[in-house]
Amino acid sequence: MLSHVRQCRSLRSPVKFLTLSPLTSFIFSEPSASAAKFAVDDEPTTIDSLSNPVDIVCEIITGVKTFGPVKFLEGQWFRTLVQSLNQPQVDQIVDVLRIESPDSAVLFFDRLKSEYGFRHSRVSHLLIAHVLAGRRRCKELRSALEQMLQQEGTGSAPSLCELLWISFRDWDSNGVVWDMLAFSYSRLDMVHDALFVLAKMKDLNLRASIQTYNSLLYNLRHTDIMWDVYNAIKVNGIPQSEYTNSILINGLCKQSLIQEAVAFLCETEGKESKPCVVSFNTLMSGFCKMGFVDVAKSFFCMMFKHGLLPDVYSYNILIHALCIAGSMEEALEFTSDMEEHGVVPDVVTFNILAKGFRVLGMMSGAWKILHEMLRRGLNPDIVTYTILICGHCQTGNIEEGFKLQEEMLSRGLNLNSISYSVLLSSLCKRGLVNEALSLLCKIENIGLKPDLATYSILIHGLCKQGDVQRAIELYKEMFSKRILPNAYAHCSILLGLCEKGTISEAKMFFDTLTEIDLIKDIVLYNIMIYRYAKLGNIEAAVKLYKQIIEKEISPSVITFNSLIYGFCKSRKLVEARRWLDTIEAHGLVPSAVTYTTLMNAFCEEGNIHAMFELLREMESRAVEPTHVTYTVVIKGLCKQQKLQESVQLLEHMYAKGISPDEITYNTVIQCFCKARDLKKAFQLHNEMLLHNLQPSPVTYNVLINGLCVYGFLKDADRLFSSLQDQNIRLTKVAYTTLIKAHCVKGDVDKAMVLFRQMVENGFDITIRDYSAVINRLCRRCLINEAKKFLHLMLSTGISLDREICSVTLNAFNEGGDHNSVYELLAAMIKCGLFPE
Structure with a gap:
């Protein structure tokens, strides 16, 4: 104790202190750090009231030696004194303690950092690193160095290496610290710093461990530099671990160099090291990711030939690949095989199987896997429940998903x-x-x-x-929580504003995103361009296109399709046609939608020749027509009364494997109805059913209208009743068509029945519907029947308008029904419609 006090007194002289430690000159050459502030229980003591800095160092060292490090460092006196400590003083204390009481030095170092938040210098970190290295406390050594490197950051290797060389070169365990420094840099992904340390170690004839090389090799496995590291291992004669070759094989697989990985395994087999399970697993995983499951299985068999027993990871790789391929039976066979070879399936194995069943939509199979897990005493983890919840939600059984959520919570697992x-x-x-x-x-x-x-x-x-x-x-x-919305959120809001808001609101939102530079691709521009085109504002759409070009954002085919659609809607077909050339100028290929949009526009204009010209151009460029394209062509043929050719084109579609939809059939059926060929129209209807294509309400509207127009009212009634019996949903058009036809025939009772059915089925009945019936009845001088509909209209709360009043007043006057005239005039006045 007396010798220690004398030693502390010698600290009052910087010259004498130089004899205590080879680091002293370096410590005093550093700029003095400002004193750190620490939280204390009592009023802090001022620096003036304390001893001078050298006395503080001596007193702390004496206190640690006298009372022991734990008791002294927890004492109130140290808590007060610690406020005035700076980095050079702490470096001195650590340097003295590491000689006389290494454990006390480590405890003092850790306590200052963990309890008082003290920022240690490089010197203190390296002093403690040498203490830990000398006592073979490798885990703590790595932790201390990683803390220092996180504090120092990238690019700190040159100055740290200089410090190690100048001040620690002759210290015991210096080689261990150098090696761990390189390893720590590698672990923290500071690869260039790790390489610098290794280069310095080579200059100093210090040998790095295989663990350090393996870590660096792993970090560089995506690059060609991994070969330099591997060659360095061989040149320096460092014994490889079982993972060295596996890491390199993994790197080759990551770079999609599977053949090179196989060649490397064959080349190193029996030479440098015996192939290990990890190497085979890496190769199997690489082949499985590329879809070559059979090749992976052959490597699995090779493991047995080399006297290696596959582990659970080996089996899981193959089981996972088989599940992805949908081969659940074979995956289950491998699960049984692993148990026969003494390998116990783990939770990961069962999760893989459960996910396999989930992907196939076989939730019953997933549940069997869960029950098997429980039977074996394995606890389902969060992955298991996530798989089951995803499966049930994707099949629409969200209630089961929420039950699983509750079960998770009951097991102490949070989603x-x-x-x-x-x-x-x-x-x-x-x-x-x-x-x-x-x-x-x-x-x-x-x-x-x-x-x-x-x-x-x-x-x-x-x-x-x-x-x-x-x-x-x-x-x-999201912004308030510092979560930056992605393009998906932007698109949702912009689409929502376009659909439910106004174009001005959408433009304001779009302009805001543009101003703060959140529009990085074409998607949001496409939404706005299409919206302008749909509204017929082609000038605004073209203006946005010009903005895209100015900002050097690459337009897509969708951009041009929207512009072409806009010009077609504005009936500027010559300009629309020119945009085809612009598409090619941007190195893009027009799509089927591009041609179909133009073809439909020319068809609507009656320019069937231009439509067929576009079809030929489309086929010459190997752009496959869609069912919509063929529907447009069929419409063009029908306009030319080429009905037989339209039917032949339907057959051609089926021959090419393109299925017509109900719109395609409706187009042809309507043409045959107009041509009075109702027999063929119904044949086409039956053909739809043969192809498992459900006719739409429009199909039946066309057929019913055809029957009514050409006087087959009884057939129309039978068809209508048959559809009602089959609970096929009919539109309001089907009802109004039949009602009008019965009114024309004078069968008002039937018209009234249909009208009431239409009301009962919840269709929106307007004054136009009543007006259409009443007008027809009045024209046929069916005054009483017209009055029935008029009373029905008023009873449902629909007000009169001048048009319907004018028609019925004339009919009543012509029929001499003066009482009805007076009643209607009174009703008009009540509704605020004063007679002219």
Whole structure:
């Protein structure tokens, strides 16, 4: 104790202190750090009231030696004294303690950092690193160095290496510290710094460990530099571990150099090291990711030939690949095989199988896997539940998804963001956006923070439901939480504003995104261009296109399709046709939509020749026509009364494997109805059914109208009744067509029955519907029948208008029904319609 006090007294003289440590000159040459501030229980003591800096160092060292490090460092005296310590003083204390009491030095170093937040210097870190290295406390050594490197940052290797060389070159365990420094740099992904340290070690004849080389090799496995590291291992004669070759094989697989990986395994087999399970696993994984499961299985068999037993990871690789390929039976066979070879399936194995069944939509199989897990005493983890929740939500059984959520909570497991995102997405898809918002509150209440995916799903759901205002509120909330919305959220809001708002609101939002430079691609521009084109504002659409070119954003085919559609809608077909050349000028190929849009526009204009010219150009460029393209061509043929050719084109579509839709058939059926060939029209209807194509309400509207127009009213009634018996939903047009036909025939009772059915089925009945019937009845002088419909109209709360009053007054006057005239005049006055 007396010798220690004398030593502390010698610290009062910087010259004498030089004899204590080879580091002293370096310490005193550093600029003195400002004193750190620490939180203490009592009033802080001022620096003036304390001993001078050298006395403080001596007193702390004496206190540690006298009372022991734990008791002294927890004492109130040290808590007060520590406020005035700076980095050079701490360096001195650590340097003295590491000689006399290494454990005390480590404890003092850790306590200052953990309890008082003291920022240690490089010197203290390296002093403690040498203490830990000398005592073979490798885990703590790595932790101390990693803390220092995180503090120093990238590019710090040259100055740290200089410090190690100048001040620590002759110290014991110096080689260990150098090696761990390179390893720590590599672990923190500071690869260039790690390479610098290794280069310095080579100059100093210090040898790095295989663990350091393996770590660096792993970090560089995506690059060709990994070969330089591998060659350095061989040149320096460093014994390889079983993972060295596996890391290099993994790197080759990552670079899609599978053949080179196989060649490397064959080349090193039996020479440098015996192939290990990890190497085979790496190759199997590489082949499976490329879809070559059979090749992976051959390597699996080779493991047995080399006397190696596959581990659970080996089996999981193959089982996963087989599940992805949909070969669940073979995957289950491998699961049985692994048990026969003494390898026990783990939770990962069962999760892979459960996911395989989920992908195939076989949730019963997934549940069997869960029950097997429980039978074996394995606890389902968060991945297991996430798989089951995703499966049930994707099959529409969201209720089961929420039951699983409750079961997870009962087992002490909280859902992850993926599970919640799936539940939120399922609720939004079913239109249950309010319930999704309630779930968002629950997520926040259990401490989970909503992420970008969560907000994007909700914003999309709200916009799809038409509640754009609430979506914008969530959008603003994202910014307040420093979550930057992605293109998906932007698109949802812009589409919502276009659909439910006004074009001016959409433009304001779009302009805001443009001003703050959040539009990086063409998608949002395409939305606005299409909206302008749909509204017929082709000038605004072209203006946006010019902005795209100015900003050097590459337009897409969709951009040009929207512009062509806009010009076609404005009937500027010559300009629309010119945009085909512009598409090619941008190195793009016109799509089927491009040609179909133009063809339809020329067809509508009656320019069938131009339409067929475009079709020939389309085929010459190997652009495959779609069923919509053929529908447009059929419409053109029908306009030319080429009905037989339109039917032949239908057959040609089936021959090419293109299925016509109901619109295609409706086009042809309508043409045959107009041509009075109702027999062929109904044959086409039956053909639809043979091809499992359900006729649409429009199909039946066309057929019923055809029967009515050409006097087959009884057949129209039979068809109508048959459709009602089959619970086929009919439109209002079908009812009004029959009602008008019965009015013309004078069968008012039947017309009244149909009219009442139309009202009972919830169709929106307007004054135009009543007017159409009453006008026909009046023209046929069916005054009493017209009065019935007039009374029915008034009883449903629909007010009179001048048109219907004028027609009925004339009919009543001509029929001499003066009482009805007076009644109608009174009703008009009551409705505020004063006779002229």
